[in-house]
Amino acid sequence: MLEKYIPQEIEKKWQHVWAESKCDCCTEDNGKPPYYVLEMFPYPSGNLHMGHVRNYTIGDVIARYRRMNGYNVLHPMGYDAFGMPAENAAIKHNIPPAEWTYSNIANMTRQQKSLGLSYDWDREVATCHEKYYKWTQWIFELLYKRGLAYRKEAKVNWCEHCNTVLANEQVIEGKCWRCDTPVVKKDLKQWFFKITDYADRLLEDLKLLPGWPERVKTMQKNWIGRSEGLEFSFDIPSLKEKVAVYTTRPDTIYGVTFVVLPPEHPLVGKLLENNPKKAELEAFCEKVRNTSDIERTSTESEKLGMYTGIDCIHPLTGKKVQIWITNYVLYDYGTGAVMGVPTGDQRDWMFATKYNIPKIITLQPKDHELKLEEMDHAYEDKDGVLVNAGPFTGMEMHKAMSAIIDYMEEKGLGKRRVNYRLRDWLISRQRYWGAPIPIIYCPKCGEQLVPEDQLPVKLPEDVKFTAGAVSPLATSEHFVHCTCPKCGGPATRETDTIDT
Known part of the structure; x- marks a missing residue:
């Protein structure tokens, strides 16, 4: 009955590895490969809970079943022992984190042994032991030598109580997930792993996971977020600057009526210089900076913005385009600025309606004409023809995408670009x-x-x-x-x- 829980592709892989080479610890050759049962390594918080018992019992059943069928089973236990919970608990109880951690490990080991779980306790590991984290450091050095570990200044989520950086997922409604202290943004030099170098490989190798649920693979694709589009710039005459944007919908370029920047964008400082609304804009920027990235990009969060009073120039029409600072754009995605097309994107429609920003119809269905006074939402269909789009008027939208990019490249106004939502992994902590x-x-x-x-x-x-x-x-x-x-x-x- 257990056979259905053992992925056959894993069995075949082990058979291949076993045929190619046998490790020193597997000296008995009974014609079967070694069988690995890898358990979830618990955080040594002090006591096991029923979730641990459930998972470990399942793993133990599989390990015993394989042993009874003549396999050499590797069934280890270990503890994922580093991290803030142990440090905070140690500070609270005024004892060293190591003492707190190892006492918890001892208690949890006692509990697991009392359950009769068939682990090979000679292979027990703890990630906080120097013999273990020596290899953590060795791997870091290997990545560094390959150019995959690097340091740069970055805006990070900072908890004043825990005195450390927090990942976006650790910021809940603007507060630290551990202590509920309001999280602020801070500029710090941080270490990163360059996982973006592997974005295409991560996508390509999803096809090697035939047994994975499609919804999980879709989540992975969305997390990596590969897209192809156009990068181009708007001139800002009053500042003698340019603001670059990236779009996957070049067919909507003639419908741009505003450009939005996050408070972190380098141009914001120049936009605020000698600005009559400087104090008001600075207060808004500070509020947005201290909001988590997840909250800012949530579809449920209210979209807020302030018009800077400064305009840029549309590269194809020569018309003025308003520059806004908003709470729904992140600087580290794309170029850090986004073009607003109210009639082609519902989020932009709602924002433009809220702040009375002009709207221009540039895409409509093939079978009927859209009228702005009759519209109550954006036209987001993936089919249609262009209108009010200069020489591209009347062209089918998908053909127009390529044609507009070709034109922008030919005129030196823009270029094709592949973009990713994936970001490099910030791995340093001030703890x-x-x-x-x-x-x-x-x-x-x-x-x-x-x-x-x-x-x-x-x-x-x-x-x-x-x-x-x-x-x-x-x-x-x-x-x-x-x-x-x-x-x-x-x-x-x-x-x-x-x-x-």
Whole structure:
């Protein structure tokens, strides 16, 4: 009966691996490959809950069933032990995070043994053990050498109580998911993994997952968010600047009546200089900055904006286009600015209606004419012909897309571009209980990796947890100050740790 729960493609893969090479620990050759039962590694919070028991029982049944059928079963247990919960609990109880964590591990191990789960306890791991996180650091260094780990300044979600960066998913209604402290935006130099380099491969390899539910694969596709479109710019004569936008709907370009910027856009500062509404605009920008990205992009959130009083010029029509600052655009997607087409996008329609921004019909059905005074929503159908679109009027929309891009490229007004919704993974945290990032900063040599034979970079014990906006690691003098592995001169260590 258990056979239906074992994906056959996994069985075939193991058979292939077993035929190619056998590891030293699997010396018995009974003609069957090793069988792996990988459990969910729990966070050592102190006690197992019924969800743990349910999952581990299922895994144990499969492990026992395979052993009874002659397989060499690898069935380990471990603990995903780094992270803020342990650190916060340790601070609350005034004990070191390691002491809190290992006491919880001991109790949860006792519970699992009392359940009679058939783990190989000789293979137990804990991610907070230096012998384990040595390899976390080794992998970081490998990624760094390949150009896949890098540092840059970025606007991040910051919790003043936890004194650390939060992922977007950890901001709930503008507050920290752990302590309910209002989250603010802060500019910090952070470490990232360059997962965007693998966007196309991630999409392509979805076809290698035939057993996955289609809805899950669709979620993955949407998360990566690959799109093809047009990038072009509007001139801002009063600033002698340009604002670039990206669109997947070049057929609607003649319907643009406004351009929206997020408060984080570099042009916002220039738009506010000598602006009669500067104070009001700055207050609005500050409010939006301190709203989570998830809340800002939610379809249920109210779309708010302020007109800057400054216009840009449409590259094809020469007409003025209003520049607005809004709460529903993110700077790190596309070019950081978005063109508004009220008659072609319902969100833009609602925004334009709310703020009395002009609307221009540029796409209509093939079988009847749209009239603005009769419309109460945007025309978002994926079929139609262009109107009020200069030389492209009367052209079928899909043909017009390519034709407009070709024209923009020919005239030097724009270019084709592939864009992704996926963002690089921000992995640095300003906390103690995590794997230290193995980087040394030398005033002469710049960033240097800790030599591999000096790994792991161990967590110091002489730290203070009242450091404020810096990592507690920065309070340890003997940890921070070191020598450059390249020139031997005085240097300092990175004081951020790696998330989870």
